[in-house]
Amino acid sequence: xxxxxxxxxxxxxxxxxxxxxxxxxxxxxxxxxxxxxxxxxxxxxxxxxxxxxxxxxxxxxxxxxxxxxxxxxxxxxxxxxxxxxxxxxxxxxxxxxxxxxxxxxxxxxxxxxxxxxxxxxxxxxxxxxxxxxxxxxxxxxxxxxxxxxxxxxxxxxxxxxxxxxxxxxxxxxxxxxxxxxxxxxxxxxxxxxxxxxxxxxxxxxxxxxxxxxxxxxxxxxxxxxxxxxxxxxxxxxxxxxxxxxxxxxxxxxxxxxxxxxxxxxxxxxxxxxxxxxxxxxxxxxxxxxxxxxxxxxxxxxxxxxxxxxxxxxxxxxxxxxxxxxxxxxxxxxxxxxxxxxxxxxxxxxxxxxxxxxxxxxxxxxxxxxxxxxxxxxxxxxxxxxxxxxxxxxxxxxxxxxxxxxxxxxxxxxxxxxxxxxxxxxxxxxxxxxxxxxxxxxxxxxxxxxxxxxxxxxxxxxxxxxxxxxxxxxxxxxxxxxxxxxxxxxxxxxxxxxxxxxxxxxxxxxxxxxxxxxxxxxxxxxxxxxxxxxxxxxx
Ligand code: C2E
Ligand code: CA
Ligand code: CA
Numbered sequence: 001x002x003x004x005x006x007x008x009x010x011x012x013x014x015x016x017x018x019x020x021x022x023x024x025x026x027x028x029x030x031x032x033x034x035x036x037x038x039x040x041x042x043x044x045x046x047x048x049x050x051x052x053x054x055x056x057x058x059x060x061x062x063x064x065x066x067x068x069x070x071x072x073x074x075x076x077x078x079x080x081x082x083x084x085x086x087x088x089x090x091x092x093x094x095x096x097x098x099x100x101x102x103x104x105x106x107x108x109x110x111x112x113x114x115x116x117x118x119x120x121x122x123x124x125x126x127x128x129x130x131x132x133x134x135x136x137x138x139x140x141x142x143x144x145x146x147x148x149x150x151x152x153x154x155x156x157x158x159x160x161x162x163x164x165x166x167x168x169x170x171x172x173x174x175x176x177x178x179x180x181x182x183x184x185x186x187x188x189x190x191x192x193x194x195x196x197x198x199x200x201x202x203x204x205x206x207x208x209x210x211x212x213x214x215x216x217x218x219x220x221x222x223x224x225x226x227x228x229x230x231x232x233x234x235x236x237x238x239x240x241x242x243x244x245x246x247x248x249x250x251x252x253x254x255x256x257x258x259x260x261x262x263x264x265x266x267x268x269x270x271x272x273x274x275x276x277x278x279x280x281x282x283x284x285x286x287x288x289x290x291x292x293x294x295x296x297x298x299x300x301x302x303x304x305x306x307x308x309x310x311x312x313x314x315x316x317x318x319x320x321x322x323x324x325x326x327x328x329x330x331x332x333x334x335x336x337x338x339x340x341x342x343x344x345x346x347x348x349x350x351x352x353x354x355x356x357x358x359x360x361x362x363x364x365x366x367x368x369x370x371x372x373x374x375x376x377x378x379x380x381x382x383x384x385x386x387x388x389x390x391x392x393x394x395x396x397x398x399x400x401x402x403x404x405x406x407x408x409x410x411x412x413x414x415x416x417x418x419x420x421x422x423x424x425x426x427x428x429x430x431x432x433x434x435x436x437x438x439x440x441x442x443x444x445x446x447x448x449x450x451x452x453x454x455x456x457x458x459x460x461x462x463x464x465x466x467x468x469x470x471x472x473x474x475x476x477x478x479x480x481x482x483x484x485x486x487x488x489x490x491x492x493x494x495x496x497x498x499x500x501x502x503x504x505x506x507x508x509x510x511x512x513x514x515x516x517x518x519x520x521x522x523x524x525x526x527x528x529x530x531x532x533x534x535x536x537x538x
Pocket of ligand 3: 440441460462496
């Protein structure tokens with residue numbers, strides 16, 4: 001009797017203790033799995049409770065998952081004699097769902113790109129290493145495709161990051177849907193994507209590539225407006241090119257650089273280190289950053305005359321930048337402007353050219369040629385800067401140039417961007433008093449509708465249209481058409497790249513007002529320009 005009371009007291013005491021801990025507790029008889037005791041909490045964990053009662057688990061610690069509700073529990077089993085002396089199993093059950101989820105999340109973060117939901121660089125490296133190992137073992141081949149967006153900077157910096165983010169997400173979705181690419185797409189940097197082509201899929205690599213091309217041939221719908229954004233793709237093949245994972249990624253990157261160099265929207269295979277412009281680009285990049293930071297006057301502005309077809313007078317000139325690099329020698333804009341745009345350095349160089357050309361224009365207006373106009377090229381990137389108009393205004397004010405004598409040349413690549421925004425910026429520039437010229441007419445996406453909406457003063461016809469003007473009737477008809485068009489919309493026409501007298505004669509007879517080209521003079525430094533074109537009679 002006394003024993004029994006004692007047993008009850010102890011049981012009660014233990015009950016109180018077990019009730020106050022934050023774990024489910026259930027005590028089962030070691031013999032017949034009868035419930036000897038359970039606390040309130042375990043009753044809430046009904047699934048795990050049932051499982052414990054019905055299980056014959058030998059493990060002393062194990063995890064249990066309630067799949068229906070995605071709950072995780074840790075179960076501990078302690079074998080002790082219960083208060084009644086019976087051998088028993090005391091199970092404590094703790095809800096570990098939170099820490100499980102945290103772990104899962106950490107694992108996801110470690111492997112995934114938060115913006116697009118694709119795998120990230122880290123995961124790419126792991127997967128690639130595995131695939132290379134497999135390829136080496138099985139004697140097969142695999143590859144990676146390294147993609148870098150050609151126009152991302154335009155959209156991201158021009159329209160704002162929210163557009164850029166939407167674009168990256170749309171592209172990620174598109175890549176994910178490419179046949180044979182699902183589960184092997186990675187975003188490894190800002191606008192850099194990788195698709196891993198494992199041995200099993202290597203035979204399909206050309207299909208994958210053409211699917212990528214098809215994907216980027218369509219415009220992207222970004223917040224209601226359509227934007228084209230092409231991609232340059234580099235391919236490296238393992239184990240042929242290397243069996244080192246880091247090398248393979250680097251080589252695919254080099255091949256991508258090559259693809260970009262040969263024009264947009266291209267694909268290049270890695271061809272061995274000697275065949276790549278990478279080293280050169282790398283040198284140019286470093287030297288360009290250095291020059292911009294400390295040696296901006298390595299950049300010099302040359303001027304090329306624009307001549308009135310009827311009077312043969314030089315009425316204006318175009319400012320064309322060159323880079324006289326101490327380390328790399330003299331370079332034309334074709335060699336560094338695209339790279340500067342790519343690296344986001346074009347604004348610095350562009351601002352320098354703007355300032356120089358405005359100063360020079362003012363000087364010539366003051367000293368020798370009051371009405372001479374200077375044309376200045378503006379990169380699309382420069383124009384899409386947030387403060388583009390303000391920036392041009394302040395440079396004009398600082399240099400004291402008469403805005404009437406400045407013509408800003410913009411290109412048709414504009415057309416890929418948000419039209420409304422472009423129109424606003426161009427209208428703002430025009431309000432400053434500057435003229436607006438549409439450069440490289442005929443080479444881009446231009447539609448007549450688009451030209452109609454821009455407040456243009458001048459249309460510059462690209463050299464390619466007049467190379468064969470003397471014998472090509474189609475080219476002549478085209479120029480005639482543009483001359484008519486320009487009369488209708490009230491702009492002037494400048495034809496570029498005129499090298500021969502016969503070309504000049506034909507163009508003049510077709511009614512072209514102005515001509516720019518080697519026939520009248522190459523781009524030269526300001527001193528020479530002044531001597532050759534402004535002080536001829538002196
Ligand atoms: P662009 O604006 O179309 O400039 C005309 C280009 O045609 C110049 O090349 C000029 O030297 C060349 N050219 C003119 N007449 C003839 C000719 O009769 N025959 C031949 N074969 N070529 C002729 P350049 O100076 O090499 O400039 C190339 C491009 O670089 C320019 O094309 C322009 O898009 C860009 N660029 C030059 N300076 C600047 C700048 O300050 N800012 C920006 N954003 N771009 C610039
Ligand atoms: Ca130009
Ligand atoms: Ca041009």
